[in-house]
Amino acid sequence: MQDAPLSHAAAARHVLGALRSAFDVATVALAGRCSGPGGRLSGERLDAHQVASFELAWAGAELLAAETGLALLHEESSGLDVRLALLFASDAAAAVLARLDAIFLDLGLELAPLRAVRDDPRWDALRLAASGAEALAATGRAVAAADGEVGSYPLDEAHAMAQDSFRRFSTEVVAPQAEAIHRGNLTIPEQLLQPLREMGVFGLSVPGRFGGSAPDDGEDSLLMVLVTEALSEGSLAAAGSLITRPEILARALMTGGTPEQQARWLPGLARGEPLCAIAITEPDHGSDVAGLTLRGTRVPGGWRLRGAKTWCTFAGKAGVLMVVARTDPDRSLGHKGLSLLLVEKPSFDGHDFVFRQETGGTLSGRAIPTIGYRGMHSFDLSFEDFFVPDANVVGGGAGLGQGFYFTMAGMVGGRMQTAARACGVMRAALKAAIRYGEDRKVFGQALVEYPLTLAKLARMGARLAACRQLACEVARRVDRGDGRMEASLVKLLACRSAETVTREALQLHGGMGYAEETAVSRYFVDARVLSIFEGAEETLALKVVARSLMERALGLAPAAA
Structure with a gap:
């Protein structure tokens, strides 16, 4: 594939079309078995x-992801864009074939549609043109020459300017501080937080009428994705994850908060004063939100909380916690017995804190030591008769029992953001791998000149490009009022891809990649958390994506736009 002609895209679309048909057959059959x-x-x-x-x-x-990459190609697409889209399509098609083969066998379906794809000369032609040794070498050289700038997506002037501005800030301000924060296990310092406040980063999901930058009549999820990716390239934990918590709380308040609550809380969230944290996960329940047990007991003027939360990121520094609590003692109600409460507390910089109320309640927290994602810190929390006034129940009396739904409204944005965070980490890792490959001499020549190195760079670039483009497309879809399942889907793909890309980047560094002084070691350990938080990979795949696909097949849910 000397010039990556668009003619190969026709073969790719044909193969993906055949796989889409087989995928639909598998979805209908599996839905029948699960009904x-x-x-x-x-x-x-x-x-x-x-x-x-x-x-x-x-x-x-x-x-x-493969279909999206191909759909974005046009006559003016660069040779690199074409190469990467075809490479990902080829690799994705091989993976999808294997997955569908397992499903068809398990369900006793006729394998002829899959065999037809394997026997189609266009499939072999695509594999050779996109992922043969010669093609991989050419694509790898193009990725290196572009310094990892892959996954182009059409942006208007305002979005392009915002992306450039935050990328510069990430390079010039965040990245130089990232290693010290990681290796010293420090809390994000004010010299990072204050300029981000001034740039309006905490108000990206808050409507303009409340002091944020989101449209009053909709959302700008694409801007949120672009900014998150840019900051995560500098540091996942010291900058890239700061937007997620105000994003979730702002969406929950816009969905279920009373007008008084929106007027009180949203302007402060937009200013980053107070900072916020989200307390959902409990020690014995993980992603099983319906099983949560932190208890809220009715008392005069409000509620007393008793129980524990865990993995509450930024709980120490935060001045307000969005807490999911069981306010109805009837456990058989499941998620219908949950409510959202806003817990106010002082901001603490350390790794542990105790806050005692004048009324006798106590909230204590301890940071959980982790291998990566240092800077924000995730906390174990203990509530002992902690008082929360009625005014801090999201939705007021009408919001009791609605906490699950308000939380899920917030999590759509959180999952898109996590996909964007994964893309930022991948960008940093790919660029680091290219720089090291060009500088490192092995057996008399630069590492980047070897075919295997080029093949690795090619596949790293293709995976990053596919995830970036899908994240941007899903953001557009969410802004149209659709894409809830796709937000989980892109999170699923991008987070696992970040593990793959950072692993390969570290591997290309050899022994130096395992040293803490090398940034790629931080990218590797940071990436590992992405498939766990904001919905563990298994929970998203089973409870959200697969279930939604089967509901659509049964006609129980609207089809994707």
């Missing part, structure tokens, strides 16, 4: 088919 009386999905049957559901979710993610 109970009345044609509704059965939780028990879904659990019995977890392996097939997990493969279905991943096949859906890889397929949509």
Whole structure:
């Protein structure tokens, strides 16, 4: 593939089209197996088919990313854009074929549609043109020559300017401080927080009428994705994750908060005063939100909280916590017994704190030592008869029992942001790998001149490009009022991809990659957390993506736009 002609895109689209048809057959068949009386999905049957559901979710993610990359190609696309889209399409098609093969076998479906793809000469032609040794070398050289600038996406002037501004800030201000924060396990300093406040980073999801920069009549998820990616390239924990918590709380307040609560809280959130944290996960329940047990007991004028939360990121520094609590003692209600409460507290810089109320309640926190993602710190929290006034129940009396729904409204943005964070970490890792490959001499020549190095760079670039473009497309979809499942899907794909890309970048560094003094070691350990928080990979795949795909197949949910 000397010039990566667009003619190969036709073969790629044909192969992906055939796989999409087979994917739809698998989805309908699996939905039938997982349905109970009345044609509704059965939780028990879904659990019995977890392996097939997990493969279905991943096949859906890889397929949509490949289709999106090809759809963005046009006659003026650069040779690099074409190469990367075709390479990802080729690799994704091979992965989807294997996943569908396992599902078809498991469900006893006829394998002829998959065999037809494997026997199609266009499939072989695509593999040779996009992922053959010669093509990989050419693509790897192009990725290195572009210094990792891959995954182009059409932006208007305002979005392009914002992206450039935050990338400069990330390079000039965040990155120089990132290693010290990571290795010293420090809390994010004010010399980073204050300029970010001034740049309006905490108000990206707050409507303009409340002091933020989001449109009053909608959202600008694309801007949020671009800014998050730019800051995460400098440091995931010291900058890239700062937007997520105000994003989740702002969306929850806009969905369920009373007008008085919106007027009180949103302007402060937009200014980053106070900073906020989200307290959902509990020690015994993980991503099982419906099983949460932190108890809120009605008392005159409000509620007393008793119980524990864990993995509450930035809880020490935050001045307000969005806490999901069980306000109805009837455990059989599941998620319908949950409410959102806003817990106010002083800001603490250390790794542990105790806050005692005048009324006798206590909130204590301890930072959890972690291998990466240092700077924000995730806390174990203990509530002992901690008082929260009625005014701080999101939605007031009407919001009781609605906390799950308000939380899920916020998590859509959080998951898109996590995909953007993954893209930022991948960008940093790919650029580091290119620089090291050009500087490092091995057996008499630069590392970047070897075919295997070029193949690795090619696939790293293709994966980053696919994830960036899908994240931007899903952001546009969310702004149109759609894309809830796709937000989980892109999070699923991008976070696992970040593990792959940072692993390869570290590997290319050899022994130096394992040294803490090398930034790529930080990228590697930071990337590992991405598939865990904001919805663990398994929970997203099974409970959100696969279930949504099957509901669509059964006609129980609207199709994607």
